[in-house]
Amino acid sequence: MGQARRIITWALVIFVFYTIITSPTRAADLVQVGFTGISNAAKAVGTFMTSLIK
Incomplete structure (x- = not known):
């Protein structure tokens, strides 16, 4: 599994x-x-948080 992850990372x-x-x-x-x-x-996210405060 680790070898496949390393190969995929290098390919990317x-x-x-x-x-x-x-x-x-x-x-x-x-x-x-x-x-x-x-x-x-x-x-x-900022708009959502602001609307929670109001």
């Missing part, structure tokens, strides 16, 4: 580097989408 790391090297613009777009999603989720 290699895939990420390959994607960044071959298409940096697309990789930047994906990172931006990810951070936008995290930001929206944090805002939603």
Whole structure:
């Protein structure tokens, strides 16, 4: 099980580097989408917590 996890982790790391090297613009777009999603989720949690206090 540990060996399979190590192989999958390395495959994922290699895939990420390959994607960044071959298409940096697309990789930047994906990172931006990810951070936008995290930001929206944090805002939603903040709004929810604020509504609990009121």
